[in-house]
Amino acid sequence: MSQLNKINLLKFLTISRNGIQISRHCSKTAVKTEENADDKLDTTPAAIVQDDDEDVEERKRRIDKIRNKSRLLPNHRNMLMGQVPYPDGPESWIHTTLKYNRGLFGKYGLESGVDPRICYPTATEKADQDEFERVAYPFTLQEMQKMNAEIRKAKEDAITKREEDIAKKLGKLDGWMAELNAKIAKKEADARAAKERKERLVEEVRRHFGYTIDVRDEKFKEMLAIKEKEDKKAQKEARKKQKEMKMLEKLITKGKAAAEGSEPEAPQKS
Known part of the structure; x- marks a missing residue:
């Protein structure tokens, strides 16, 4: 852009309260001026309007x-x-509180305009803090360390005791399994014996009548009850006899042991 164009553009710059405005006719005039640049040179200064009453700030x-x-x-x-x-x-009233101003100083520092002395606790706050620590933490560091050591030792002792108990029970596991299997076998044997005894009694009742009879018949039920009663009596007698035999064997064993203990010693040869 030539010097003439620059000068003509400055004519349309106006400084007002709303800022800098550029005339819409600027571009058209610039084109016109460029065509007549060689014939005419206008050195009129730009019109600048400034409001001196307005403060800079x-x-x-x-x-x-x-x-x-x-x-x-x-x-x-x-x-x-x-x-x-x-x-x-x-x-606001909250902007005057101690907590707010302390936070303001903590975030913006001296730029906040807050006196840094307010960040230190007052005598009342210090007393309250000391009272809180005395109630909330009544033990010294050494005492707390000792208590923690005792708690830790108690937990370790409990774990050790439980492990020993588990090991002891594992040692008895084989015996318990054998006892359980024996109980299960005895229960199954008793169930089989009861079933066989029931079948035997039913067969005896049928032989008693001499023909096939329905198990729901009243006569069959009466005879079966009689047979069961007789069978229970026989079992009771057998158990009683077995018990007497065991007692007799025990007495014989005790008698032999007593006789062997009271037998005089043979005289030694000189």
């Missing part, structure tokens, strides 16, 4: 406000930009 704040397109509240935008939320001072 106020103007800067106004321009910054226009540039802010986030639509955030000033305090929120300040927080987003890492600045103090309320640089002009507190706007």
